[in-house]
Amino acid sequence: MGWKAAEKLIRHWKILRGDNVMIIRGKDKGETGLIKRVIRSQNRVIVEGKNLVKKHIKQGEGHTGGIFSIEAPLHVSNVQVVDPVTGKPCKVGHKYLEDGTKVRFARGMNASGAVIPRPEILKERRKPRPTSPGPKDTPIELVLEKTYDEKAGIGMPDL
Numbered sequence: 001m002g003w004k005a006a007e008k009l010i011r012h013w014k015i016l017r018g019d020n021v022m023i024i025r026g027k028d029k030g031e032t033g034l035i036k037r038v039i040r041s042q043n044r045v046i047v048e049g050k051n052l053v054k055k056h057i058k059q060g061e062g063h064t065g066g067i068f069s070i071e072a073p074l075h076v077s078n079v080q081v082v083d084p085v086t087g088k089p090c091k092v093g094h095k096y097l098e099d100g101t102k103v104r105f106a107r108g109m110n111a112s113g114a115v116i117p118r119p120e121i122l123k124e125r126r127k128p129r130p131t132s133p134g135p136k137d138t139p140i141e142l143v144l145e146k147t148y149d150e151k152a153g154i155g156m157p158d159l
Contacts, residue, residue, distance in 0.1 A: 006042050010040070020034055
Protein backbone atom coordinates (compact mmCIF):
# COMPACT_ATOMS: atom_id res chain seq x y z
CA MET A 1 0.00 0.00 0.00
CA GLY A 2 1.92 3.01 -1.24
CA TRP A 3 0.93 6.65 -0.99
CA LYS A 4 2.08 9.47 -3.20
CA ALA A 5 3.46 12.61 -1.64
CA ALA A 6 0.91 15.41 -1.41
CA GLU A 7 1.06 18.08 -4.11
CA LYS A 8 0.33 20.95 -1.73
CA LEU A 9 1.58 20.44 1.82
CA ILE A 10 -0.14 22.05 4.81
CA ARG A 11 2.18 24.65 6.34
CA HIS A 12 0.51 25.32 9.68
CA TRP A 13 -0.93 22.16 11.22
CA LYS A 14 -3.78 22.64 13.68
CA ILE A 15 -4.21 18.91 14.43
CA LEU A 16 -1.57 17.39 16.70
CA ARG A 17 -0.64 13.87 17.77
CA GLY A 18 -2.81 12.92 20.76
CA ASP A 19 -5.78 15.14 19.79
CA ASN A 20 -9.32 13.79 20.16
CA VAL A 21 -10.86 13.98 16.66
CA MET A 22 -14.09 13.02 14.92
CA ILE A 23 -14.08 11.47 11.46
CA ILE A 24 -16.40 13.54 9.27
CA ARG A 25 -16.13 11.56 5.98
CA GLY A 26 -15.60 7.93 5.01
CA LYS A 27 -16.69 4.56 6.30
CA ASP A 28 -16.10 5.50 9.97
CA LYS A 29 -18.04 8.80 9.74
CA GLY A 30 -19.20 10.11 13.11
CA GLU A 31 -16.74 8.08 15.22
CA THR A 32 -14.16 9.67 17.50
CA GLY A 33 -10.63 8.60 18.33
CA LEU A 34 -7.16 9.79 19.22
CA ILE A 35 -4.55 10.75 16.64
CA LYS A 36 -1.86 8.09 16.76
CA ARG A 37 0.47 9.50 14.11
CA VAL A 38 0.70 12.56 11.86
CA ILE A 39 2.22 12.05 8.39
CA ARG A 40 3.03 15.61 7.30
CA SER A 41 4.61 14.62 3.97
CA GLN A 42 1.27 13.18 2.82
CA ASN A 43 -1.18 15.49 4.68
CA ARG A 44 -2.56 12.41 6.45
CA VAL A 45 -3.20 11.22 10.01
CA ILE A 46 -3.67 7.79 11.58
CA VAL A 47 -6.56 7.57 14.06
CA GLU A 48 -6.31 4.90 16.75
CA GLY A 49 -8.59 1.93 15.96
CA LYS A 50 -10.32 3.58 12.97
CA ASN A 51 -10.19 3.11 9.17
CA LEU A 52 -9.12 -0.53 9.55
CA VAL A 53 -8.05 -2.38 6.40
CA LYS A 54 -6.94 -5.98 5.88
CA LYS A 55 -3.27 -6.47 5.06
CA HIS A 56 -1.87 -9.74 3.75
CA ILE A 57 1.61 -10.37 5.18
CA LYS A 58 3.84 -13.10 3.83
CA GLN A 59 5.55 -15.44 6.28
CA GLY A 60 9.23 -14.77 6.82
CA GLU A 61 12.07 -15.40 9.24
CA GLY A 62 11.05 -14.62 12.80
CA HIS A 63 7.36 -13.86 12.11
CA THR A 64 4.28 -15.69 10.93
CA GLY A 65 2.24 -14.60 7.96
CA GLY A 66 -1.49 -14.10 7.65
CA ILE A 67 -4.19 -11.50 7.23
CA PHE A 68 -4.00 -8.65 9.74
CA SER A 69 -6.14 -5.55 10.34
CA ILE A 70 -4.13 -2.34 10.37
CA GLU A 71 -5.08 1.34 10.62
CA ALA A 72 -4.85 3.12 7.26
CA PRO A 73 -4.08 6.85 7.07
CA LEU A 74 -6.93 9.35 6.61
CA HIS A 75 -6.58 12.67 4.83
CA VAL A 76 -6.45 15.52 7.32
CA SER A 77 -9.50 17.19 5.72
CA ASN A 78 -11.63 14.17 6.73
CA VAL A 79 -11.14 14.69 10.48
CA GLN A 80 -11.97 17.56 12.85
CA VAL A 81 -10.93 18.23 16.42
CA VAL A 82 -13.67 17.59 19.00
CA ASP A 83 -14.75 20.59 21.11
CA PRO A 84 -13.88 19.74 24.75
CA VAL A 85 -17.11 21.35 26.06
CA THR A 86 -19.82 20.38 23.54
CA GLY A 87 -18.28 17.17 22.20
CA LYS A 88 -19.02 18.21 18.60
CA PRO A 89 -16.47 18.65 15.80
CA CYS A 90 -15.13 22.19 15.41
CA LYS A 91 -12.45 24.23 13.69
CA VAL A 92 -9.29 25.22 15.53
CA GLY A 93 -8.12 28.79 16.00
CA HIS A 94 -5.14 30.34 17.76
CA LYS A 95 -5.17 33.26 20.16
CA TYR A 96 -3.01 34.81 22.86
CA LEU A 97 -4.16 34.98 26.47
CA GLU A 98 -3.60 37.99 28.74
CA ASP A 99 -0.36 36.48 30.10
CA GLY A 100 1.00 36.13 26.55
CA THR A 101 0.70 32.36 26.09
CA LYS A 102 -0.47 31.10 22.70
CA VAL A 103 -3.36 28.62 22.94
CA ARG A 104 -5.67 26.76 20.58
CA PHE A 105 -9.41 27.37 20.92
CA ALA A 106 -12.59 25.90 19.42
CA ARG A 107 -14.17 28.06 16.74
CA GLY A 108 -17.04 27.66 14.30
CA MET A 109 -20.87 27.60 14.38
CA ASN A 110 -21.43 25.00 17.12
CA ALA A 111 -18.19 25.73 18.98
CA SER A 112 -18.04 26.94 22.56
CA GLY A 113 -14.84 28.97 22.17
CA ALA A 114 -13.17 26.92 24.91
CA VAL A 115 -9.41 26.45 25.03
CA ILE A 116 -8.29 23.12 23.52
CA PRO A 117 -5.50 21.79 25.76
CA ARG A 118 -2.19 20.65 24.29
CA PRO A 119 -2.01 16.82 24.36
CA GLU A 120 0.06 15.33 27.20
CA ILE A 121 1.65 12.80 24.83
CA LEU A 122 3.60 15.60 23.12
CA LYS A 123 5.61 16.20 26.31
CA GLU A 124 7.36 12.83 25.96
CA ARG A 125 9.84 12.30 23.16
CA ARG A 126 9.21 9.58 20.60
CA LYS A 127 12.93 8.77 20.51
CA PRO A 128 14.34 9.20 24.03
CA ARG A 129 17.68 10.93 24.40
CA PRO A 130 20.58 8.56 25.11
CA THR A 131 21.62 8.42 28.77
CA SER A 132 25.07 6.90 28.24
CA PRO A 133 27.80 8.72 26.26
CA GLY A 134 28.38 7.51 22.73
CA PRO A 135 31.68 6.97 20.90
CA LYS A 136 31.70 10.53 19.49
CA ASP A 137 30.80 12.29 22.77
CA THR A 138 33.48 14.37 24.51
CA PRO A 139 34.40 13.04 27.99
CA ILE A 140 33.22 15.24 30.90
CA GLU A 141 36.83 15.69 32.19
CA LEU A 142 37.87 17.41 28.95
CA VAL A 143 34.76 19.56 28.94
CA LEU A 144 35.40 20.88 32.46
CA GLU A 145 39.14 21.47 31.87
CA LYS A 146 40.08 25.17 32.09
CA THR A 147 42.07 26.15 29.00
CA TYR A 148 41.97 29.95 29.18
CA ASP A 149 42.78 32.35 32.03
CA GLU A 150 43.31 36.02 31.18
CA LYS A 151 45.02 36.99 34.47
CA ALA A 152 47.47 34.09 34.51
CA GLY A 153 48.13 34.37 30.78
CA ILE A 154 47.19 30.73 30.12
CA GLY A 155 45.84 30.09 26.65
CA MET A 156 46.78 33.55 25.33
CA PRO A 157 47.71 33.67 21.63
CA ASP A 158 51.28 34.66 20.76
CA LEU A 159 51.09 37.88 18.73
